[in-house]
Amino acid sequence: MTLSELFQTLKTLSKADLNSVKQFLESIDYNYNGFEDFLLSKKAENGISCPHCSSFNIKKNGHKGLMQRFMCHDCHKTFSARNNTITFSSKKSFATWKKYLECMMNGFTVRRSAEICGINKDTAFIWRHKVLDALQNMQNSVELNGVVEADETFFALSFKGNHKKSTSFVMPREAHKRGNDVHTRGLSHEQVCVPCAVTQDGLSISKQSNLGRASTKNLSEVFSGRIASNSVLCADAHHSYQKFAKENKLELIQLKTGKSKKGIFHVQHINSYHSILKTWIIRFHGVATKYLDNYLVWHNFVNWAKDPYEKKSEILSAFVFCTNKTVKSKELSVRSPLPCVA
Ligand SMILES: [Zn+2]
CATH class of the missing domain: 3.30.420.10 (Ribonuclease H-like superfamily/Ribonuclease H)
Incomplete structure (x- = not known):
């Protein structure tokens, strides 16, 4: 069906059916697309694994909106490439996150990063520490x-x-x-x-x-x-x-x-x-x-x-978008005020 044929068909629909179409279009989370494309291309390098049981024994399992879903043959759970990653629960777009990581590369303050990315300061602060908590894991492997x-x-x-x-x-x-x-x-x-x-x-x-x-x-x-x-x-x-x-x-x-x-x-x-x-x-x-x-x-x-x-920026993106999250937002503020004697 061509786009103009689709529009002709839409014109013939009842008000109730058009409303259903509208609801369907609104249910699609277009933001997932950038994350999905990036994650699938990066994760494909090492193979995509199940975030629930780490098995590589998986298959494609249809789409939710624009998002490819997978199913695990071992634990039978379904997931997307973005499950359990740092950005999983974020409603902000891939472009916003990318812009934010550039702010981190430049060591910008929370206020400046928030202005550049059009997000509020609390969000910018939480993102900073989600990213840095994950980066701790990278440093832990340095010898x-x-x-x-x-x-x-x-x-x-x-x-x-x-x-x-x-x-x-x-x-x-x-x-x-x-x-x-x-x-x-x-x-x-x-x-x-x-x-x-x-x-x-x-x-x-x-x-x-x-x-x-x-x-x-x-x-x-x-x-x-x-x-x-x-x-x-x-x-x-x-x-x-x-x-x-x-x-x-x-x-x-x-x-x-x-x-x-x-x-x-x-x-x-x-x-x-x-x-x-x-x-x-x-x-x-x-x-x-x-x-x-x-x-x-x-x-x-x-x-x-x-x-x-440029190389570091690439490493940071790959790491932040693909690594499993290490901390939940609500856990950030309740961490020990003095970790070294806790
Ligand atoms: Zn599994």
């Missing part, structure tokens, strides 16, 4: 090797976003106006320690570990199994690195306080990593400690990884 430079950096403890009247959280001390304003000088227990390790070719690991200076145990929690044995670890003279290096079969080069070079070894990359991180994070006006790890992986991906922008 550093060769010459690895390590050092800790510190962030002021911040309970931003944990409301005073919350029923699930009691402020352990008087609220500060801004997260960056630490009352006590030096390494007080109001400073969150973040052990960081980097290589010069763009790999990095960083995660909050404790309050105050890191012990060997704290370093192990962040780095153990993540630095290949026989790598060379360049760090400062703190004793916590000695036991850690021994336990992990790493050659340790320790630099005296104030020195950034020892023979061919140095800590210039880790110093540069910290400096880029501190400058970049200023735009967020104090990061809540409960979200700090997410800002760290964000920084690692957009600022430290050495791939060209």
Whole structure:
């Protein structure tokens, strides 16, 4: 049937039938199309699996609107390519999500991203952390090797976003106006320690570990199994690195306080990593400690990884649209305000 024949037929329909046609057209979610095309092309590379039982033993099972449905031969459940992904329950279009990921590539604030994408600020904030929670999984598979430079950096403890009247959280001390304003000088227990390790070719690991200076145990929690044995670890003279290096079969080069070079070894990359991180994070006006790890992986991906922008943008899209979601929106706000001692 041609389109003009279809229109002729429509003209012959009763008002009630036309109403049914209208309802049918409205029930089609046109937004699914972009996600579907993208997901099916990406997932086809590794094979499409059942989101319920992970089986690859599946078949096509008709369409819902424009969306291809599948059925699993093993658990007999039906699904679409988008089931259980980060964007599954989102009513926003594929184009909006793509625009949003570009905002993340550029490290834009929630306000700016919301304006560019035409979404509200709460949505932009939730999307940010859904994406970054997923990106944590990508970072968890990173292993550093060769010459690895390590050092800790510190962030002021911040309970931003944990409301005073919350029923699930009691402020352990008087609220500060801004997260960056630490009352006590030096390494007080109001400073969150973040052990960081980097290589010069763009790999990095960083995660909050404790309050105050890191012990060997704290370093192990962040780095153990993540630095290949026989790598060379360049760090400062703190004793916590000695036991850690021994336990992990790493050659340790320790630099005296104030020195950034020892023979061919140095800590210039880790110093540069910290400096880029501190400058970049200023735009967020104090990061809540409960979200700090997410800002760290964000920084690692957009600022430290050495791939060209386009390549990273492609990796981010493929990862965000295809990976299974790790967090529900309502779980975001109730996560522990201080993950490293929770
Ligand atoms: Zn199944």
